[in-house]
Amino acid sequence: MIRVGLGYDSHRFEDGRKLVLGGVEFPGERGLKGHSDADVLVHAVIDALLGAAGLGDIGGHFPDTDPKFKDADSMALLQSVVAELEAGGWKIGNIDATLICERPKIASRKAEMIASLEAVLKCPASIKGKTNEKMDDIGAGLGIAAMCVALIER
Numbered sequence: 001m002i003r004v005g006l007g008y009d010s011h012r013f014e015d016g017r018k019l020v021l022g023g024v025e026f027p028g029e030r031g032l033k034g035h036s037d038a039d040v041l042v043h044a045v046i047d048a049l050l051g052a053a054g055l056g057d058i059g060g061h062f063p064d065t066d067p068k069f070k071d072a073d074s075m076a077l078l079q080s081v082v083a084e085l086e087a088g089g090w091k092i093g094n095i096d097a098t099l100i101c102e103r104p105k106i107a108s109r110k111a112e113m114i115a116s117l118e119a120v121l122k123c124p125a126s127i128k129g130k131t132n133e134k135m136d137d138i139g140a141g142l143g144i145a146a147m148c149v150a151l152i153e154r
Contacts, residue, residue, distance in 0.1 A: 002093070002153045005052025009043035010138070010145035021099065021106065021144075022113030022127065023075040023120075029104045032144060035064035039074035040146045041127070045095055045117065046074075046081050048150035053085055078120050085152065092123040093151035100130050101144040 017031025022041045032038035046058045055061075062069045062077050069077075085092065095117070099106055106113070106129040117125040132139035 002151065003052045003054075005048040005050065005150045005152070007044040007047030007049070007051060007148040007150070008146070009040045009047065009058075010143055011038045011040050012137075012143040013141075019104070020074070021104075021109075022097075023116035024109055024112045026104050026109065036062070036069055036072040036077065037074050040144050041097060041099055041113065041148075042074035042078050042117075044097060044146035044148040045121075045150065046078055048095065048148040049081055049085060049092065049152065052150050052152045053088060053090055055084065055088075075116065075120060078117075082120055082122070089154040090152045091154060092121050093153055094124045094126075095121060095148055095150045096126045096128075097146060097148040098128045098130055099144060099146050100132055100138055102131050102134070102139060102141045105129070 011032035011034050013030040014033035019026040019029040019031045020037050020039045043058055110127055113127055114125050138145055
């Protein structure tokens with residue numbers, strides 16, 4: 001059986017936080033507001049995987065009302081989701097993700113983010129960077145959004 005899931009997340013920038021995307025820190029960039037480390041890319045990957053497996057969404061697994069997830073490392077959350085899928089007999093085929101932001105420019109760090117995700121997912125990953133052409137809040141530089149498609153099979 002093959003299943004596909006779609007994930008989406010977005011966060012506004014917030015002063016005083018570090019920016020982490022795909023498990024990679026971007027020094028000198030404003031961070032994102034969130035209960036965890038607000039890694040918008042990993043959150044979209046998690047939602048895509050959970051959706052593909054019919055296991056709900058990130059909020060149901062890691063609620064922002066639970067203090068144990070305050071400032072949580074999103075890569076650790078992803079590791080637990082991967083373990084849950086594997087326990088259910090699922091193998092991740094691949095993920096394809098898009099980051100939508102005016103900044104940071106991700107081209108120089110894309111290989112690091114891909115390697116970070118592939119190490120946890122144990123499958124091929126692709127990441128694309130897009131701007132929103134100065135349209136809406138993301139285009140105005142107020143935040144970042146991410147989308148991801150995941151293929152799983154058993």
